[in-house]
Every structure is written in C-alpha cells, then in structure tokens.
Amino acid sequence: MASNAGAMDLRTLDDRGLELRIAEILISELKLEDVTADTFDVGLDLVDELGIDSMDLTTVALVLQDVFRVAIDEDDYPRLKSVRAIREYIRSKIAGA
Amino acid sequence: MDLMQERWTTPVVERPAVERAAWRFREILALPEVGERFERVRRWFHLRESTYDVTNRCNLRCDGCYYYEGEKQFARETPDPTAWRELLDAERARGITYVVLAGAEPALVPDVLQACHDAIPLGCVATNGVLPVPGSIGYRMHVSVWGDDATSARVRGMPGMLRRQLEVWRGDPRAVFVYTFTRENIDQADDVVATLAAADAKVTFNMFSAPVGYAGPLRHDAASLAATRARMLELLDRHPRHVLFSPYSAVAHTQPLGLHDLFGCSYPRCNPSTFIGLGRSFRQYRTDLTWDRQVSCCVPDTDCADCRHYASGSAVVTARMHRHASHPDTFRAWLDYVDTYLAVWVAGYEKGANLCRQPPAPPRAVGEEERS
Numbered sequence: 067m068a069s070n071a072g073a074m075d076l077r078t079l080d081d082r083g084l085e086l087r088i089a090e091i092l093i094s095e096l097k098l099e100d101v102t103a104d105t106f107d108v109g110l111d112l113v114d115e116l117g118i119d120s121m122d123l124t125t126v127a128l129v130l131q132d133v134f135r136v137a138i139d140e141d142d143y144p145r146l147k148s149v150r151a152i153r154e155y156i157r158s159k160i161a162g163a
Numbered sequence: 164m165d166l167m168q169e170r171w172t173t174p175v176v177e178r179p180a181v182e183r184a185a186w187r188f189r190e191i192l193a194l195p196e197v198g199e200r201f202e203r204v205r206r207w208f209h210l211r212e213s214t215y216d217v218t219n220r221c222n223l224r225c226d227g228c229y230y231y232e233g234e235k236q237f238a239r240e241t242p243d244p245t246a247w248r249e250l251l252d253a254e255r256a257r258g259i260t261y262v263v264l265a266g267a268e269p270a271l272v273p274d275v276l277q278a279c280h281d282a283i284p285l286g287c288v289a290t291n292g293v294l295p296v297p298g299s300i301g302y303r304m305h306v307s308v309w310g311d312d313a314t315s316a317r318v319r320g321m322p323g324m325l326r327r328q329l330e331v332w333r334g335d336p337r338a339v340f341v342y343t344f345t346r347e348n349i350d351q352a353d354d355v356v357a358t359l360a361a362a363d364a365k366v367t368f369n370m371f372s373a374p375v376g377y378a379g380p381l382r383h384d385a386a387s388l389a390a391t392r393a394r395m396l397e398l399l400d401r402h403p404r405h406v407l408f409s410p411y412s413a414v415a416h417t418q419p420l421g422l423h424d425l426f427g428c429s430y431p432r433c434n435p436s437t438f439i440g441l442g443r444s445f446r447q448y449r450t451d452l453t454w455d456r457q458v459s460c461c462v463p464d465t466d467c468a469d470c471r472h473y474a475s476g477s478a479v480v481t482a483r484m485h486r487h488a489s490h491p492d493t494f495r496a497w498l499d500y501v502d503t504y505l506a507v508w509v510a511g512y513e514k515g516a517n518l519c520r521q522p523p524a525p526p527r528a529v530g531e532e533e534r535s
Contacts, residue, residue: 119440121205121484122208123439124484125484128488132188140483140486143438144438
C-alpha cells in the first residue's frame, strides 16, 4: 500500500516547486523537446495547445499518482488541463485526504 | 514470435478486484515483458479514428446488417473521388490519423478508397470479401464471416461464400477475417477457423451486437455468451498462429453486461464530453459527407446495451488503461487486448505472445460495484 510519506513531502513543497515537478513529469512522459521545467508555461492548455491525446494523459495521470501518492479518478481528467490546474488538483486531493 | 508455445486452455479465473493502490504504475512497468510491451503499444497511441460510409450500395443483402438500419442508408452517395480526397485532407488537418471505411460495400468504389488512402494511409476497410480491392490500397481489409457456407447462403444469400473469400484474399497480408459469433453459429466456428488456418489466413473474433429493435435469433443470451467464450479460448489455443485474439479479449466481450455498461463507451453517441479522445475528435460520416454527433459511433444503430462489437471494444477497452493499471495481471490482460487490437487494425503490426494466461474479470471503475 502507498504510504503517506510522499504526501507529507508534498506539503513541504511550495507551489512553484510543485509545478516544476509536474512539468518534469510531463516533459519526461511526453518526451517533449526544446522545453525545460523552468521554461514550461504553467498555463499552457495540455489538450488545446499542446495536443496531448487521451492515452498520453492517462499515462501522465498514472505517473502523477505514483509520484504524489494521490488517487486520480478517470472522471477527474478534465481537471488536468495545465500544469497549474494539476498543481491545484493535487493540492485539493492532499487537503481532502 | 512463437505463439505455438502458448496454450490457453486454463479456465478463466474470475478473480476479485485487487485493492486499488496496491501496485504503483511504475512498479508494474518494471516487470519483465510488461514495460517492453507497453512501450511497443504506446507508439500507436497517436491513432485518432473516424469512420466513413463510402457507398450505400452492396452486392449482398445480409440479415442483421448494420448499414441497412436507421437513416444513414438513405444518404445521397458521393461517387467523386476528388470530393473524398478533399474531405480526408481536411480530416488529416484536424488530427485524424486512422480511417475506417465501411459501407454498405466499400469494394464497389475502389477509386474512393484510393483517394482516401492517398490522404490518410492508415486505416481499414470493412468488406464482405467477395470482391477484390486493388493492392495499391494498403489498408487492413476486414473480411466478414458470419458462419459456415450453409449459414452464409441462408443469412447472406451467397453459396460458397468462404471459398470465394479465400479465392480473393488468400496470401494477401492486408486481410484479416472477422468471424462474428451469433447465438446460432458458435459450433460452426471450428470448421471455419480450421479452413482459414489451413489457408494461412489470419482471423479474429467479433460478437453479434443487435441493431436497435432487433430481437431475432442471432442475439446473444447468457448461455451463448458463455459458450462463445469457451469456443474463442479453444480456437485461440488450437490455432495460435492464425487467431489474432487474447484470453482477455474473450472475457471482455462475453460478459453479461455489454461494453458500454462495463467500460463506459467513449464514442460521441454515448459520451457527451468533448474534452479529449473520441468524444472530441471522432466523426462518423455518411455517404453524403455529413455527420451527426448524436449518432456517431463505430457501428451506428447498434443497441448500446447489447454492444460487444470488436470495433467498439478496440477503442473502449483500450481507453480504460487507467482502471487496468491496478495490478500486474490486469495490466497484462489490457496489454494483450491492445496488442490484439493493433494487430487486427494496423497493417504490418505483428502481434506478440499473450502475457496474461488467466485473465481477470473486467475491472470496475472507482466507486462502481463489483462486476461480472
């Protein structure tokens, strides 16, 4: 079973630190080039502007679950629209945990 | 690849769902064969599908035909290949990378097929297989088989149909024969698949899914679903080099519940969301080049409650990767399903050995009651 250790670590990250970690995951899983976590536009719409497809979004969601130890429901995918939105979503999951 | 080493006679195990979060996704991917297979199928995640009725004519009249149900059969035909090329160019521009060309009978309009292929080279033609299709059209060819020759003569009105289909498609690497199990033809699959295997032809399985309002003898019941599952597994065991299928494919398509109730159909007809995936991009064009979101799905006019169609499952089960990523066995089963779907639908994709020997019941979504 997942422990709470990741969630505890998450509480020590500020918003920018959390966004950087999310951006790293996106860059890695989507094999994005010419962008770094530092330069990733946190407001970029992952579907409308980046063109991410449903299977890649699923892969990202599963990795986010692993890294941040939060359960992401399939029905919540529309809330994962940008780095900023993902950060807010993860914060809300932690707060509700 | 040596599928001869695989044997699937082990009874299907209806295992309780494993507790969520017991396995991390990355732990599952780190297992032997799993990560490699995931990377292999993942290369095809870019496929974005739409379907097109390219003609309203057919050389056969089959009982239970999906095309001659509903309003789509009355749409005006567009015979001009240039018009189709312009449509497919526009489709490519909006991100469509895979086309399914259906009908009535697409082989009657080879110039239209060629125009489509010139615009979008990945796709499939759904054909009754009686007429040849020029070799320059490099799509997968799905040749429909509804039983043995006696059944085909009765249901489709053509004597010697399998022999004719093999005359046309023998040795053609584009061809995959699609055997549709009805309530009436389960036993006939033995001889049909043996004939196809002897001809070194590839075959996969479909489930008859009743059109809206259909209550005839082809519709499955609980007994025929169970018998079909057993027969699918036996045939997969008996003809592993020629049957493109997986144990989990058999399980997922023979549940008491249809695919929509099991997995939540992703096609626009059942899915109001336009956020991402099929709900966002899928269209089902009629022969007059129009489409209607309200009725768009892979096999329009199917009764959604009875839908176990192989085309539907290829999208609907695949899209539910998330809920299959809870346990190694469940994820292996999902990988087998996706590997099968790619081998059936993508010309040149070679199926790997199935990874899951005892497929689990289809996993529930979070918050849903246990199924199966």
